[in-house]
Amino acid sequence: MANERLRSAISGSGMTLAALSERIEVDPKTIERWISTDRVPHRTNRQALCAALGRDEAFLWPAAVSEARAQSASQAEFVAMHPNRGSVPAGTWQSLLEGATESIDLLAFAASFFHDTIADFDDVLLRKARQGVRVRLLFGDPAGRAVRIRGEEEDIGDSLSARCSLTWKYLRPCLGVQGIEARMHDTTLYSSTFRFDEDLFANTHAYGAPANHSPVLHLHRVLGGRLFPHFMGAFERVWDAATLVQKDAAA
Template identity: 35%
Template sequence: MVGELSARVQDSQDERLVEQYCHLSFLRWDQVRVRAETMGLRDAPEPRLGRFDGHLKGPARTEKAPYGSGMTQRLHSAMLRARLDSAALAEAVDVDAKTVNRWLSGRVPHRRTRAAVARVLNESEDLLWPQTRPDLTPGASATAEVQSAYAHRADIPNELWTSLLLGADEQIDIAGYAYPFVLELLPNAADILASKCRDGTRIRMAFADPDCPHVAERDALEQMSGTLPGRIRNALNMLGELTDTPGCDIGLHTTHLYNSVFRFDDQMIVTPYLIRARGYQHPALHLRKLSPHGIFTSFAEQFEQIWGSATHYPEGLSRELTA
């Protein structure tokens, strides 16, 4: 393999191949530089923060690889990319070289040290030591994304709702049946949302089509005596100038929902529906996005599914219905 790589290096200007050649043939960086210049490579590699005076120490070939060896290989590779050996990295983060070698054998540094190593190597902590962030692993059972849980939506402090609404500056996505309370959080809530759109915030609000069969079913389940369609029309009427504001899209869906979603940038309120309970009686979860594989992403993807089937308003319903 080393011979094959050496032949490729001779015909290449790719510095990464020189780095791989150094690792596989256990050359010192000064030797690699001479070799690179001999081969006529431009911009021969230089150590950045320390001199690489030998190959990185790792598990012997005859030893059984330690648990998490794939993870320690990430540190090994990052040190190669930074052209640092154990001694140079140890000096940069103020530890002993033997400590770095223990990391390369599988030991996980303390949190403060991990942050320092990540800065020196220009990598993220979760890439170097993914075992320290189980919530970033697909299928993980970590629940760190759940910031708080409420027995009822009505238990959520009004201050939390308003802080989420006022603090969002990238996107606001809402899907439910009516949710007029969102537009009643502040006396000028619709004007605030319109102003956010003009400043670049993307807002998407999906209401249920008041004439679709699912609305009648939900009305019966919540024992609302036929008032849900009127609540939806009332909420649409409260939108005011939002319906004509660039950056704000209003849609009508015909999806049978099992929960409402209120997303404000990387935070979200989700209310799972209970049978025969009104909207304010449903439980609620306050979520914060910490992982692309977490519960936040699951509900965000559900919103996209709902939004993809929604009809643009007011094309889907005449303005007269909201009068």
């Protein structure tokens, strides 16, 4: 598809392709490709063309500007990177839980650290649900294939399965409560996802390494950004494939 805006701008400038190529120091055939194939030039070339033609970049290449804005927004989403989950201050989890007013979404295999670091973790979830916060708990099936394989990869045998069972046991007071949905997944995880309203922590997974030894990305949702919706999209796909957990099932 040709870039008719660029063609028109060059024609209206009164410059030949040869004159334009000399001015911006680009081969004429390259300029022809920019016109005939709608190929987007590199940023420095776009700026040189705009200066030579007296046109705005957003007019000549709207898609490129949209992409640049998306990249800028995605960079703005990035708050911090922690080298491992243990380096995230324990108080951070507590404050994010307590501060949530709309959504709490937790995806992991066991995430037993929540119960280890927050003494009243279940009570906080129950209180948040009563306040109208939507709480979604999405943890591993202790008898599932994904948990077994992960345990083998980490060389910890049935320990992960046992931790999953313990997590579900601890969560029994939250099951069947209005405002709290719990599902059990049997999915390969490439990251654990912990979302509190506009903040999201993505705990990456590395082969053979426990999640608490792997880096954690702290993101904050920004309009036009792609990182927050990228990880939440993965959450939703696992959620859709998971099985609803009833109170008796976690006994």
